[in-house]
Amino acid sequence: xxxxxxxxxxxxxxxxxxxxxxxxxxxxxxxxxxxxxxxxxxxxxxxxxxxxxxxxxxxxxxxxxxxxxxxxxxxxxxxxxxxxxxxxxxxxxxxxxxxxxxxxxxxxxxxxxxxxxxxxxxxxxxxxxxxxxxxxxxxxxxxxxxxxxxxxxxxxxxxxxxxxxxxxxxxxxxxxxxxxxxxxxxxxxxxxxxxxxxxxxxxxxxxxxxxxxxxxxxxxxxxxxxxxxxxxxxxxxxxxxxxxxxxxxxxxxxxxxxxxxxxxxxxxxxxxxxxxxxxxxxxxxxxxxxxxxxxx
Ligand code: PAF
Numbered sequence: 001x002x003x004x005x006x007x008x009x010x011x012x013x014x015x016x017x018x019x020x021x022x023x024x025x026x027x028x029x030x031x032x033x034x035x036x037x038x039x040x041x042x043x044x045x046x047x048x049x050x051x052x053x054x055x056x057x058x059x060x061x062x063x064x065x066x067x068x069x070x071x072x073x074x075x076x077x078x079x080x081x082x083x084x085x086x087x088x089x090x091x092x093x094x095x096x097x098x099x100x101x102x103x104x105x106x107x108x109x110x111x112x113x114x115x116x117x118x119x120x121x122x123x124x125x126x127x128x129x130x131x132x133x134x135x136x137x138x139x140x141x142x143x144x145x146x147x148x149x150x151x152x153x154x155x156x157x158x159x160x161x162x163x164x165x166x167x168x169x170x171x172x173x174x175x176x177x178x179x180x181x182x183x184x185x186x187x188x189x190x191x192x193x194x195x196x197x198x199x200x201x202x203x204x205x206x207x208x209x210x211x212x213x214x215x216x217x218x219x220x221x222x223x224x225x226x227x228x229x230x231x232x233x234x235x236x237x238x239x240x241x242x243x244x245x246x247x248x249x250x251x252x253x254x255x256x257x258x259x260x261x262x263x264x265x266x267x268x269x270x271x272x273x274x275x276x277x278x279x280x281x282x283x284x285x286x287x288x289x290x291x292x293x294x295x296x
Pocket of ligand 1: 073170
C-alpha cells in the first residue's frame, strides 16, 4: 500500500498507548480532560487502510490528542460468515498508526467481553434513515452500529469524531444517535478515499478475488458516467443503466442502487425532488459486498 505520511510523520521514541480495558481508557481520558486537552476520535474495526489514515491525519491536525478504537463489533454483522471472514490484524494496524500518534494519543482495542459483559438489549429508533438501502438489506446492522458507537463515545468522551463518507448512511445514523443521546460531540464527515483506479477504499477490498478486484473499479466508473447523464435521463433510467452495466460483467451483481436525498436518504423519482441528491449502491463481487456513493 502506498501510504502518504505527509509532514505528520513523527519520530517514534515512546511506547504507543494501547488500552484494552474501559477503566484504563477512562483513567487516561480523565487525565487529558484535567489538562483541558481536546480529543479527536476515529472509531474503526481495524484492517486499516489509507482511508482510515486520512481520518487520523485530520484528527491530529484538529485536536490536541487523538484516539483510535479498533474493535470488530459482532453486533453490527447480520451475517455470521461476514463477521468470521472480516480481516483482523492488530499488529499491522498498530504499525500503520505508529507514525501518526504522539505520546498521549491512544488506541482503545477492547475484547468483545469487555464491550458486552451482558447481552445487549438497547433498541434505537432511527426512523426511516435505518429502513432504506443498507438498513433494508442488513437488518439490525444500524442498531448494532448505534449501540457500539454510543458505548465508544461514552468511554472516549471526544470533542470531535471522524467518519468516512463511504458509509454515508452510517454517518446520518451517527448524527441521529448523537441527537438521541444528546452527546456533546461534533461529527466530522470526511471524503471517500479511492484507489488509483477509482475503487472506494474499504477493509473488504483485500478479500476480493483477482477477477472481482479487476471488475470492481467499474462501480465508480459507472456511477460517474450516470452522474454525467442527469440532464438527459430520469433517476429510474439511470438506475437501469447502472444495474445493466454492472450485472453484464458477470462478476458484479447489484444489490441496490438508489438516487436519494442526502439528508433524509429517501429515494427520489425525479431530479426536482431534491437539490442534494446522491447515488448509493451496494454490489456483490463474488463473496464480497461493496458499497459506494457519489453526489450527482
Ligand atoms: O465504520 C466502521 O468501521 C464501524 O461501523 C464503526 C463506526 C467503527 C462501528 O463499529
